Amino acid sequence: MSNKKKGCNAERELIHLFWNNDWSAIRIAGSGSSHYPSADILASNIKKLISIEVKITKKKNKYFTQKEIDDFRQFSSRFGALPYIAIRFPRTKWYFLKLDQIPKKTQNYAISENLAKKKGIGFDELIKGI
Amino acid sequence: MSNKKKGCNAERELIHLFWNNDWSAIRIAGSGSSHYPSADILASNIKKLISIEVKITKKKNKYFTQKEIDDFRQFSSRFGALPYIAIRFPRTKWYFLKLDQIPKKTQNYAISENLAKKKGIGFDELIKGI
Numbered sequence: 001m002s003n004k005k006k007g008c009n010a011e012r013e014l015i016h017l018f019w020n021n022d023w024s025a026i027r028i029a030g031s032g033s034s035h036y037p038s039a040d041i042l043a044s045n046i047k048k049l050i051s052i053e054v055k056i057t058k059k060k061n062k063y064f065t066q067k068e069i070d071d072f073r074q075f076s077s078r079f080g081a082l083p084y085i086a087i088r089f090p091r092t093k094w095y096f097l098k099l100d101q102i103p104k105k106t107q108n109y110a111i112s113e114n115l116a117k118k119k120g121i122g123f124d125e126l127i128k129g130i
Numbered sequence: 131m132s133n134k135k136k137g138c139n140a141e142r143e144l145i146h147l148f149w150n151n152d153w154s155a156i157r158i159a160g161s162g163s164s165h166y167p168s169a170d171i172l173a174s175n176i177k178k179l180i181s182i183e184v185k186i187t188k189k190k191n192k193y194f195t196q197k198e199i200d201d202f203r204q205f206s207s208r209f210g211a212l213p214y215i216a217i218r219f220p221r222t223k224w225y226f227l228k229l230d231q232i233p234k235k236t237q238n239y240a241i242s243e244n245l246a247k248k249k250g251i252g253f254d255e256l257i258k259g260i
Contacts, residue, residue: 015166019166024166024167024205024208024209025166026158026159026168026172027158027159027160028156028157028158028159029156029157029158029159029160030157030159036145036149036154036155037154038156042156042172042209044208044209044210045208046207046208046209046210049179049209049210075154077176078154078174078175078176079154079172079174079176079179080174080176
């Protein structure tokens with residue numbers, strides 16, 4: 001399966017999770033190809049709107065450039081949405097992290113599996129805590 | 131050009147209009163195929179969020195079923211978005227109508243070119259009036 005297809009499936013899995021838990025959620029078209037700042041998912045429970053970048057990785061760390069973080073933050077701010085990174089490592093559940101929980105290492109930001117487990121919250125906590 | 135392709139191009143045209151006028155906008159993926167209520171576009175100017183169903187037609191009337199209207203209204207309500215139909219007839223500009231401006235005729239709702247011109251607002255008015 002291509003990485004794009006895997007990413008799409010991961011996004012759909014989260015979309016279903018939201019709808020099954022009384023949230024509404026949509027996938028954003030062309031989020032990887034549009035030249036405007038974007039995100040992968042917007043989800044709402046009427047009271048709150050959150051924006052999500054979805055990452056699945058087989059590696060120990062997932063890296064983000066300053067531009068990726070800046071664009072995502074800017075997009076979220078313009079939509080009045082609270083930005084989260086949703087990340088899943090091999091054989092882990094989904095972890096959700098706020099942007100200010102992601103440390104900068106030299107040039108790039110990085111989420112390690114350990115960081116995700118230590119600082120991230122699970123889906124249930126995400127939708128209950130907002 | 132297929133109808134789907136034309137619809138996509140029409141959505142992209144509106145997306146550019148929003149970004150070029152200090153709004154942010156996204157196209158929603160799979161809005162015609164997902165089994166969840168959806169819309170074509172979400173646009174925000176930080177203060178306000180609007181949801182848009184985009185229609186281009188070569189005919190004199192564009193029809194909407196009760197279910198289409200209900201789903202769109204429900205989706206918009208769950209996202210806290212103000213719903214608009216964006217419609218363009220041959221050789222007209224874009225007109226934006228609120229759902230309560232669309233009359234029900236027997237079973238379906240209908241927007242005629244005359245109605246759009248009489249009740250609809252243009253893009254400039256849309257983004258200034260919100």
